[in-house]
Amino acid sequence: MRVEEGFQPNPIHLPHPYTEDVVLPSLFKRIFPHQSEIQSELVRWGNEIRGPIQAIGALCDPPSSHPSLRQYDEWGRRIDELSTSPGWRALKAITFKEGLISIAYERNKYAEWARVYSFAKIVIYNADARMILCPFSMTDGCARVLELFGTEEMKRDILPRLLSRDPSQGFTAGQWMTERPGGSDLTHTETTAKLVRESTSAESFGSQEWCLDGFKWFSSATDGNLSVALARTGPTSLGSRSLSLFIVPLRLPLIASPPRSTLGINTDALPSLYPGATRSNNIYVHRLKNKIGTHPVPTAELSLNGAKGYLIGSLNEGVKTISPVLNITRLHSAILSVSSLSRCLQIARSYASIRTISSSAGGDTLLRDLPLHTFTLAKVSVLYRALTHLTFGVVCLLGRSENGNATMEENAMLRLLTPVAKGFVASYAVGGMEECMIALGGQGYMEETGIGRMIRDASVEKIWEGTANVLALDVIRACAGGRVMNAFSAWGMKAISQNTLDESRTQLPLSTVVYRPIFFLLGQVASGLFLLEHACWAVREGEETAAADLEAFRRWVRDGPVDGGSGGGTGGA
Known part of the structure; x- marks a missing residue:
């Protein structure tokens, strides 16, 4: 039989990543005041993603397009030439032009919703962005x-270059914390920094110039322009209390002019570093990491051999100074997990609308009409709703904090729920994605669906910026003194007391005093409360999603997350 003969499966139709999402339109309608502008922009952005951006992202998938490293030239000189694919560079340019980072800092225009708007555009982009948002x-x-602690010159x-919308001028930055002795434990950081008494650089940016030596085991932005790096500026006996934070350019000078071309070449397609106009900042790239996922990301091991760095903030307060980076990247991590789960659910739901099987009653039946199949997808849908509401609930708190109008209680909630959101969402999203893969049967195991790539990529979120155990310890530290838990309890009681839906009153789970179970319990309870807030709003406003929102809250409280998502969660509540 020829392949064109016999049964021909129908291709799935990917819905619009925003307008046809089961959560986002209703959620953003509730939390955004700038409804008309943001609505039209997200529709426009979703159309771009569903069209050319998906095609560009696919250029990053073949192994031949993965990053490569050429350490020496033909004359034996150390050059550490890092190459990335045209698809990766195009996605980077798109991210700059769309202002996905700069929007979060346009508070004069969007106030506390600037951060929410930024993440709204990111969440519908991430599944097709091939980890460019890392x-x-x-x-x-x-x-x-830099906004909080940078010098005026910085x-x-x-x-402005970090927030630029011009790909030829914009900077990307990394963070160098992870080292071989400790991983997330900064106590054993080996990198040291020594003050340069007489600066030899015109680019001091109004800060002290230091000389850094050390080895960074995990660098995820090796094709960037600069990084923030922790280095030891005091005795080893003080552990993390003798660490300071520095800006470290990858090449010098940091602010260099792009090469001029008289050949009509579009310099936007060139890497952001201009090796013809710069020299290495005594940084050697030793190898690219061989990872199970995030293949387009040029992750490397590198050493600093007298690299110039510029102090940010106060001496020996590096951990405190870098904490905003951790808080923001942890929410980016949660957003990536939510975005990937959303796409996998869209694929599974689309497949259920075209795939038929023989019915016991005779004839063919669509998968979506089989109760057992829809039961599974419904559980994943409830999980997706809960994780999305949890993530954007914390994003709203971050927006208020950055805008300067958060209450003390809201700042305490932000401190508690940032690690909870990151760890809880990352732990359970992959389990939901695997259920979506299974829902397609053998077709789900094929690379062409993209589910396998998203599972591999999202799996790193369970590790990057802290494993569940590390984050659980952070939550325990946040709860010291009682203020944070008092704020959380007060918010929970307020959400419950404002509930006018008698049929949805349910006893939420409150038990256990072991670190890891407490951590997952907080995530489950916080997700339930955010779901409850939204369901109450939807019923009051007569939203067409109200019945589904209310049912999602009921099922979340009754069943909890999809089993197998993390190992060590609270299970069914």
């Missing part, structure tokens, strides 16, 4: 650190 998440964190010369 370096941009760190760029976002670096911008916030704010004048560097910050």
Whole structure:
């Protein structure tokens, strides 16, 4: 039989990533005041993603397009030439032009919703962005650190490039914390920094110039322009209390002019570094990491051998100074997980609308009409709703905090729920994605669907910026003194007391005092409360999604997350 003969499966139709999403339109209608502008922009952006951006993203998938490293030239000189694919560079240019990071800092226009608007555009983009938002998440964190702690010169010369919409001028930044001795444990950081008494650089950015030596085991923005890096400036015996934070350019000078061309070449397609006009900042790239996912990201091991760095913030307060980077990148991590789960659910639901099987009653039946199949997808849908409401609930808190109008209680909630959202969402999203893959049967196991790629990529979110155990310990530290938990309890009681839906009153789970179960319990309870807030709003406003929103809250409280998502969660509530 020829392949054209016999049964021909119908291709799935991917819906619009925003307008046809089961959560986002209703959620953003509730939390956004700038409804008309943002609505039209998200529709326009979704159309771009569904069209040319998906095609560009596919250019990053073949192994031949993955990053490569050429350490020496033909004359034996160390050059550390890093090459990325045209697809990767195009996605980077798109991310700059769309202002996905800069929007979060346009508070004069959007006030506390600037951060929410930024993440709204990111969440519908991430599934097709091939992890380009990994370096941009760190760029976002670096911008916030400079906004809070940078010198006037840094704010004048560097910050505008981090927030640029011009790909030829924009900077991307990394963060260099992870080292071989400790991973997330910064106590054993080996990188040291020594003050250069007489600066030899015209680019001091109004800060002290230091000389850094050390080895960074995990660098996820090796094709970027600069990084924020922790280095030891005091005795080893003080552990993390003798670490300081520095801006470290990958090449010098940091602000270089792009090469001029008289050949009509579009310089936007060139890498952001201009090796013809710069020299290495004594940074050697030793190898690219061989990862199970995030293949387009040029992740490397590199050493600093007398690299120039410029102090940010106060001496020996590096952990405190870098904390805004961690808070922002943790929410980016949660957003990526939510975005990937959304796409996998869209694929599974679309497949259920075209795939038929023989019915016991005779004839063919669509998968969506089989109760057992829809039961599984309904559980994933409830999970997606809960994780999305949790994530954007915390994003709203971040927006208020950055805008300066958050209450003390809201700042305490932000401190508690940022690690909870990151760890809880990352732990359970992959389990939901696997259920979507299974819902397609053998077709789901094929690379062409994209589900396998998204599972591999999202799996790193369980590790990057803190595993569940590390984040659980962070939550325990946040709860010291009682203020944070008092704020959380007060918010929970307020959400419940405002509930006028008698049929949805349910006893939420409150038990256990072990670190990891407490961590997942907080995530489950917080997700339920955010779902409850939205369901109450939907019923009051007569939203067409109200019945589904209410049922999602009921099922979340009754069943909890999809089993197998994390191992160590609370299970069914």
